[in-house]
Amino acid sequence: MAEQLPEHPDFLWRTPEPKKSYDVVIVGGGGHGLATAHYLAKNHGITNVAVVEKGWLAGGNMARNTTLIRSNYLWDESAAIYEHSLTLWEGLEEDLGYPILFSQRGVLNLAHTEQDVRDSVRRVEANKLNGIDAEWLGPDEVAKICPIVNVSADIRYPVHGATYQARAGIAKHDYVAWGFARRADEAGIDLIQDCEVTGFTTDGSPDDGTARVTGVRTTKGDIACGRVALCAAGHSSVLLDMLGVPAPLQSHPLQALVSELLEPVHPTIVMSNAVHVYVSQAHKGELVMGAGVDSYNGYGQRGAFHIIERQMAAAVELFPVFARAHLLRSWGGIVDVTPDASPIVGHTPYENVYLNCGWGTGGFKATPGIGWCLADTVANGRPHPYVAPFALDRFVTGALVDEHGAAAVAH
Amino acid sequence: MQLIHCPWCGPREEVEFHYGGQAGVAYPADPAVLSDEEWARYVFVRDNPKGRFEERWSHSAGCRRWFTAVRDTVTYRFER
Amino acid sequence: MVSRVSGDVVTDVLRPAGALDGWAGRFAALPDSVTLLAEPFHAMVDVRTADPAALERLVGAPLPGPNAWSGGERVTAIWLGPDEWLLTSPFLSPAELEGAARETGAAALPDARLAVVDVSAQRTTVRLRGAHARDVLETGCAIDLLPRSFGAGSAAVTLLGQSGVVLLGLGPSDYRILVRSSFAAYLAEWLLDAASEWR
Amino acid sequence: MSRVDGYGRIDRSRTLTFTFDGEQYAGHPGDTLASALLANGVRRVGTSVKLDRPRGITAAWSEDPTGLVQVEEPFPEPMLLATTVDLVDGLVARGLGGRGRLAEVPDTARYDRRYTHCETLVIGAGPAGLLAARTAARRGDRVVLVDDRPAAGGSLLGTERICGRSAFDFVADTVAELRADPDVRILPRTTAFGHYDDGFVLALERRTDHLAQPPRDVSRQRVWRIRAGHVVVATGAHERPIVVEDNDRPGIMLAASARDLLHRYGVLVGREIVVFTTDDAAYDAAADLERAGARVTVVDPRPGAGGSATHHARVVGTSATGSEDGAVTAVTLDDGTVLPCDALLLSGGWNPTAHLFSHVRGALRYDAELGAFRPGEPLDGGTVVGAANGTFDLAGCLAEGRGETPEPVARRTHVLWRTEGEPARQFVDLQRDSTVADIARAVASGMRSVEHVKRYTTIGTAHDQGKTSGVIASGITAELLGVPVESLGTTTFRPPYTPVAFAALAGRQRGRLYDPERTTALHAWHVEAGAVFEDVGQWKRARYYPRPGEDMEAAVLRECAAARTGVGILDGSTLGKIDVQGPDAGVLLDRIYTNMMSSLKPGRVRYGVMCGVDGMVIDDGTVLRIDDERFLVYTTTGGAAPILDHLEEWLQTEWPELRVSLTSVTEQWATFPVVGPRSRDVIGAFAPHVDVSNAAFPFMSWLDTEVDGVPVRLARISFSGELAWEVSVDGWHAAAVWRRLLDLGAPHGITPYGTETMHVLRAEKGYPIIGQDTDGTVTPQDLGTEWAVSKKKPDFVGRRSFARPANLDPLRKQLVGLLPVDPDLKLPEGSQIVELTDALPPPPVPMLGHVTSSYRSAALGRTFALALVKGGHARIGERLTVPVDGALVPVEVTGSVLFDPEGTRRDGEPSVR
Numbered sequence A: 001m002a003e004q005l006p007e008h009p010d011f012l013w014r015t016p017e018p019k020k021s022y023d024v025v026i027v028g029g030g031g032h033g034l035a036t037a038h039y040l041a042k043n044h045g046i047t048n049v050a051v052v053e054k055g056w057l058a059g060g061n062m063a064r065n066t067t068l069i070r071s072n073y074l075w076d077e078s079a080a081i082y083e084h085s086l087t088l089w090e091g092l093e094e095d096l097g098y099p100i101l102f103s104q105r106g107v108l109n110l111a112h113t114e115q116d117v118r119d120s121v122r123r124v125e126a127n128k129l130n131g132i133d134a135e136w137l138g139p140d141e142v143a144k145i146c147p148i149v150n151v152s153a154d155i156r157y158p159v160h161g162a163t164y165q166a167r168a169g170i171a172k173h174d175y176v177a178w179g180f181a182r183r184a185d186e187a188g189i190d191l192i193q194d195c196e197v198t199g200f201t202t203d204g205s206p207d208d209g210t211a212r213v214t215g216v217r218t219t220k221g222d223i224a225c226g227r228v229a230l231c232a233a234g235h236s237s238v239l240l241d242m243l244g245v246p247a248p249l250q251s252h253p254l255q256a257l258v259s260e261l262l263e264p265v266h267p268t269i270v271m272s273n274a275v276h277v278y279v280s281q282a283h284k285g286e287l288v289m290g291a292g293v294d295s296y297n298g299y300g301q302r303g304a305f306h307i308i309e310r311q312m313a314a315a316v317e318l319f320p321v322f323a324r325a326h327l328l329r330s331w332g333g334i335v336d337v338t339p340d341a342s343p344i345v346g347h348t349p350y351e352n353v354y355l356n357c358g359w360g361t362g363g364f365k366a367t368p369g370i371g372w373c374l375a376d377t378v379a380n381g382r383p384h385p386y387v388a389p390f391a392l393d394r395f396v397t398g399a400l401v402d403e404h405g406a407a408a409v410a411h
Numbered sequence B: 001m002q003l004i005h006c007p008w009c010g011p012r013e014e015v016e017f018h019y020g021g022q023a024g025v026a027y028p029a030d031p032a033v034l035s036d037e038e039w040a041r042y043v044f045v046r047d048n049p050k051g052r053f054e055e056r057w058s059h060s061a062g063c064r065r066w067f068t069a070v071r072d073t074v075t076y077r078f079e080r
Numbered sequence C: 001m002v003s004r005v006s007g008d009v010v011t012d013v014l015r016p017a018g019a020l021d022g023w024a025g026r027f028a029a030l031p032d033s034v035t036l037l038a039e040p041f042h043a044m045v046d047v048r049t050a051d052p053a054a055l056e057r058l059v060g061a062p063l064p065g066p067n068a069w070s071g072g073e074r075v076t077a078i079w080l081g082p083d084e085w086l087l088t089s090p091f092l093s094p095a096e097l098e099g100a101a102r103e104t105g106a107a108a109l110p111d112a113r114l115a116v117v118d119v120s121a122q123r124t125t126v127r128l129r130g131a132h133a134r135d136v137l138e139t140g141c142a143i144d145l146l147p148r149s150f151g152a153g154s155a156a157v158t159l160l161g162q163s164g165v166v167l168l169g170l171g172p173s174d175y176r177i178l179v180r181s182s183f184a185a186y187l188a189e190w191l192l193d194a195a196s197e198w199r
Numbered sequence D: 001m002s003r004v005d006g007y008g009r010i011d012r013s014r015t016l017t018f019t020f021d022g023e024q025y026a027g028h029p030g031d032t033l034a035s036a037l038l039a040n041g042v043r044r045v046g047t048s049v050k051l052d053r054p055r056g057i058t059a060a061w062s063e064d065p066t067g068l069v070q071v072e073e074p075f076p077e078p079m080l081l082a083t084t085v086d087l088v089d090g091l092v093a094r095g096l097g098g099r100g101r102l103a104e105v106p107d108t109a110r111y112d113r114r115y116t117h118c119e120t121l122v123i124g125a126g127p128a129g130l131l132a133a134r135t136a137a138r139r140g141d142r143v144v145l146v147d148d149r150p151a152a153g154g155s156l157l158g159t160e161r162i163c164g165r166s167a168f169d170f171v172a173d174t175v176a177e178l179r180a181d182p183d184v185r186i187l188p189r190t191t192a193f194g195h196y197d198d199g200f201v202l203a204l205e206r207r208t209d210h211l212a213q214p215p216r217d218v219s220r221q222r223v224w225r226i227r228a229g230h231v232v233v234a235t236g237a238h239e240r241p242i243v244v245e246d247n248d249r250p251g252i253m254l255a256a257s258a259r260d261l262l263h264r265y266g267v268l269v270g271r272e273i274v275v276f277t278t279d280d281a282a283y284d285a286a287a288d289l290e291r292a293g294a295r296v297t298v299v300d301p302r303p304g305a306g307g308s309a310t311h312h313a314r315v316v317g318t319s320a321t322g323s324e325d326g327a328v329t330a331v332t333l334d335d336g337t338v339l340p341c342d343a344l345l346l347s348g349g350w351n352p353t354a355h356l357f358s359h360v361r362g363a364l365r366y367d368a369e370l371g372a373f374r375p376g377e378p379l380d381g382g383t384v385v386g387a388a389n390g391t392f393d394l395a396g397c398l399a400e401g402r403g404e405t406p407e408p409v410a411r412r413t414h415v416l417w418r419t420e421g422e423p424a425r426q427f428v429d430l431q432r433d434s435t436v437a438d439i440a441r442a443v444a445s446g447m448r449s450v451e452h453v454k455r456y457t458t459i460g461t462a463h464d465q466g467k468t469s470g471v472i473a474s475g476i477t478a479e480l481l482g483v484p485v486e487s488l489g490t491t492t493f494r495p496p497y498t499p500v501a502f503a504a505l506a507g508r509q510r511g512r513l514y515d516p517e518r519t520t521a522l523h524a525w526h527v528e529a530g531a532v533f534e535d536v537g538q539w540k541r542a543r544y545y546p547r548p549g550e551d552m553e554a555a556v557l558r559e560c561a562a563a564r565t566g567v568g569i570l571d572g573s574t575l576g577k578i579d580v581q582g583p584d585a586g587v588l589l590d591r592i593y594t595n596m597m598s599s600l601k602p603g604r605v606r607y608g609v610m611c612g613v614d615g616m617v618i619d620d621g622t623v624l625r626i627d628d629e630r631f632l633v634y635t636t637t638g639g640a641a642p643i644l645d646h647l648e649e650w651l652q653t654e655w656p657e658l659r660v661s662l663t664s665v666t667e668q669w670a671t672f673p674v675v676g677p678r679s680r681d682v683i684g685a686f687a688p689h690v691d692v693s694n695a696a697f698p699f700m701s702w703l704d705t706e707v708d709g710v711p712v713r714l715a716r717i718s719f720s721g722e723l724a725w726e727v728s729v730d731g732w733h734a735a736a737v738w739r740r741l742l743d744l745g746a747p748h749g750i751t752p753y754g755t756e757t758m759h760v761l762r763a764e765k766g767y768p769i770i771g772q773d774t775d776g777t778v779t780p781q782d783l784g785t786e787w788a789v790s791k792k793k794p795d796f797v798g799r800r801s802f803a804r805p806a807n808l809d810p811l812r813k814q815l816v817g818l819l820p821v822d823p824d825l826k827l828p829e830g831s832q833i834v835e836l837t838d839a840l841p842p843p844p845v846p847m848l849g850h851v852t853s854s855y856r857s858a859a860l861g862r863t864f865a866l867a868l869v870k871g872g873h874a875r876i877g878e879r880l881t882v883p884v885d886g887a888l889v890p891v892e893v894t895g896s897v898l899f900d901p902e903g904t905r906r907d908g909e910p911s912v913r
Ligand SMILES: Cc1cc2nc3c(=O)[nH]c(=O)nc-3n(C[C@H](O)[C@H](O)[C@H](O)COP(=O)(O)OP(=O)(O)OC[C@H]3O[C@@H](n4cnc5c(N)ncnc54)[C@H](O)[C@@H]3O)c2cc1C
Pocket: A027, A028, A029, A030, A031, A032, A033, A052, A053, A054, A055, A056, A057, A058, A059, A060, A061, A062, A063, A064, A065, A066, A067, A068, A069, A195, A196, A197, A198, A231, A232, A233, A234, A235, A236, A239, A254, A255, A256, A290, A332, A333, A334, A335, A359, A360, A361, A362, A363, A364, A365, A366, A411
């Protein structure tokens, strides 16, 4: 008999009709929007808030991500926000009163070339100095942590070692979203589903710095608002286009897949950049895997098959015992990718509109962290220190936070 | 996996192509006179429409020619 | 910049070697239904010109259009791109073929631009023949190889397995595969593996 | 035993032995594991994942949610459906409790893929698919017909009659006609599992598992990649059950499945059968089962239900009293009647199997008359026919197969998702143990969307992907919410249609063929010389050549010493090479490189740096000017393909007016740096007719010559600071020239060296390696190569970015040298650098940069490193700290050129200058 999933609380959320007006409207009811709502209420006492979601709650990337949580990013700016987030994860189950199955099982980022080794050591050393747990492990130690990884020297791209973050883990994505939603609902925040934002009503002009949004137009009518937080992930460009705000975002399909339920074989998370695949075994027993984005822009929540095939080849190469595991289901999400693989958070040319996007393939782990910081930013009208480096204007100054080369796969 | 029509070689599998993003973004005539904002817009900002998109592809594993195509980013269908 | 050619020989002659030297034994073990043969030392030059008429005299046929090859025994022309052809010859030396391409082009079109590059060692040639030749290719080539789509005279710059190739149709069960020399061993291994079902 | 004579297509003349849960049984060729188990009276197959309840076979084919087994022999494979496992002699399997177990030994089976093209692909060889294939074939199309079962025919089980003939004859004739057509490919045992854009369908062919003696070299499974002009989905329909209390017991199955088991395998699923139906089709099943010897009672709640219905009632529960295997022994009706039975067959109507239509965004629409979701709008490039299209009568299926629009047939399926009972024991998804109570909880907690209900209850997420439970879950949710089911819809169908082994998808991309190994013309020589290789992109490069007893450090020290004091030789053939030709070649290169290339004279060489538009270094290398209109550009090994792409992109999309053409000549030229004070002797001997004096052959010049009739290019380029020549020759003569150079160098102790030594030599000179000493955030100025950034050129790619505020920051990271104060201590590459300290402050500790390269130097007699350090150029002379393994290592910042900073060695020893 397999491990049981936990019982859910009796009540999650109401299905309210939108009010005429709110102090804050959060566009996008994914993890980020819901977490922002929760922390607005919890940390700032702001509860006259609506989360406006065009589909079903947390049905975007939140429903389809591979749930990897880690904070072992290279640059100080990234390390700070992701580590803040990881610390929140560590207390989240209690905060939300919801069994979110947060399992700190560690992550191995494999190195397959000499350059991978250099990059890995660089990241581990940076992590340590930033107070983030990190280790560099040789192939033997890799095999000790995850015995099914093929560490033999005569495979095409032998494993030279790995970075290891023991505090990294996974969580049950849906429950995380529902936990935040439940708390927000309890606080009186309206979660409005099947309600798409189709435009904005505005005032003033961006040219003289007086521009502001007065409300959102939705498929359920106009809603007036004091402040707006955009948390639309893959659809951020669509909303920014409505406001005439250019941003360096490209939306791409990103796919993931699962196997059937298997007895426990994979005790940790393994990521490999060179042999492009990453794997964990979820609570119920399915192997959860992902790879890289599809090359072209796409809003289709589906990708191409050759990506899945290549991922399977990589998986079998790294984990020979996976040969007869079965692909059970594959799916796609829409990720908003920035030129430096770091998010964009903060002010917009509209005085009361706050932007949170560009988390690309890696924003699930940031859910509590960004919710916390964005709520703080919206409440206080200035960027929280952890998000300040991620302002839109970094592309103008050139002060990018380039996590491409350094942070291995960006999930 | 899409079947993409190279204007020279005809229909080929997507894996033979390299994606080049938005088409028709001209290199500024004189970058030196641009403000930092204008330059940043050229370097980093590209359209990202939901729907019809004019974009560039290169038949990198075939004739190596770049071409412009129009595709719907929701249905992924190319206009022909 | 070419300096005087030396007369005195130091050691043994500088013998050429093909990228698939050493594979003959494994190729020979294949059955008649799938035969593989390395065809080293075909001279090849890459020609770029806006005017396909330029090299007609050398090739002995008009330069082919997309997805085709043309020519005779001596010189073959393969379409690589809208202004690009690969000329190959098993008889001429690389220098001869390069020179001939330049001269023919210049004579035919004195004013036209013509770029000629010797790429004889860039690719190596493998011949794949036999009743199951197409079956082998179909395990790793996405283009339609049915004879009515890809027959004698067809050419494609495409992928086979995970290597880029120039694939030529010579006859119903007869193909020539041009592959980057650094990928030749991979491709040979791949072809042998693909053929194992018919061994 | 429940095998009945006169039925089934199994070969009763032969007996197979198999083991299930440790017991031996017998079956026949043509059996599945499920039919053989049932024939042996085994009805309990496994237990459920959460509640540990006994589970049996619920359906006859891939829609079965419960009959999960683990095959142990011939090779362990988890989570297979007993209904789809072909019985072979010696098969060993066991029932599962909802989770499978992976083998511990490697799978040696072979898997492959095959591409095929056709005008028409037909998925499903039931009546609709057979006629669609026949129609297309007669039209002259190339046709591929796939069906997941071993034989064509679909639900034509031999009882149906078509135009007065037995359906089997019809199937046989049609298949024979198709087989005779060379343009038709029929693939049995082949499941179309994914439908993607532009007529691309993936299908898995199971080739050997059913064979007693699988041929050795034939792949076990094959993924067909079918590109079709037109895709006909003729996949039939799945019968759906009606949810009743305790509906999960062994012995409870779908009505049509019982019929299928009878006609295909001669298995009678019970002797005392109750059929509970709200649909007419189950009457055919009942009649057949009765004819085969069972006693059948039909329970049908529909008003005016026809035929032999003996009870106008509903089944509301089942019991298993006295049953050892937990199988059903009786059912209870809502009127209180208890009917003893050994099988309960359920039929609540049919769900069109429209998965492959949905994969490509085909929208389903609820048809109230059918009580089912069926394909709505037609799709470009495809059609759905037969039961998959919601056409459930045979004549209609045949008509649609022929491409005709059938006569509408009135049909009133009475939609009954469930009967009254204890919701916590009414199973909706039998594999996930999810019940009506779970749905009720989801709804009560506030959920309104079927997608939420799915994720809350996990219904439809198991192995069967809700083939029989998904629509029911929508129906019950709708009932509980009090909304019409059409307003809820279904959850999303996603590939694969049925599970596919990872190895099948990996195909031949395993082991050596996982990714191409690129090798140089000298590879065999390197192997023979005992080289240790390094992966650089797809290339295998010789890293060092250990002699007996040497480790890498010893070998590299020796190789370095040879190059600095005698002569060494490297296989540098992997460097990218691009021929740039045309009247505007110089113009193009001026726009691409940060420095001026058009001013280079023929016969000369120049080092150049390239940036992206963001001003960050992307590549570097030397450029040879061949003649007025021709250059040869060298890129880094990794840069070969991306830099050619980069050049082509600018040329074709931005500056098409430039008359330039680009050709890769990476493999055309093998390149061997011959390096060291004795290199002049070697090159002099190699090309005795060439004047190799500094005066005649100055640094950064090149010439073409011939050696024994072989064209050779010599260039005085040095990546080591030593006197050096690069010898380039066409790939055909590479090995011969290499050997010649070794022969001629032997008197001077010529030493082949690998990439590691190359790295040390260049680092001693402060030459950066792009990708090692840079990471995409480094400018030419940061590298200290501003001398290679033209001040004269008005523009080049990346130039404008140098003026951005962040580029002017004096605290940018810059490339410097680092000398550990302990000359024996080698800093690990990647180490971080902090201010000089003897105790680290609490985190976060401000970091100044990191070590990019670090070596032990024979020439310097000590260790050294290169590093990117904030404001590094201004810190030269300062001391900093590098934390290494808990220790704090003091280092001194130096300029990046540590060896021969005056450059005195480049022209060789003074005596021969
Ligand atoms: C396959 C895949 C794997 C991933 N793996 C990981 C991983 O392992 N670890 C990790 O950290 N991250 C991962 N990610 C990334 C992560 O999922 C996202 O970065 C993160 O979920 C984004 O934030 P969100 O949850 O708010 O987004 P979403 O859940 O996408 O929320 C955005 C919401 O906005 C709504 N919306 C959009 N437009 C409008 C509108 N006009 N009006 C109203 N509502 C609107 C959308 O419907 C959506 O619900 C993965 C992503 C994918 C697709």
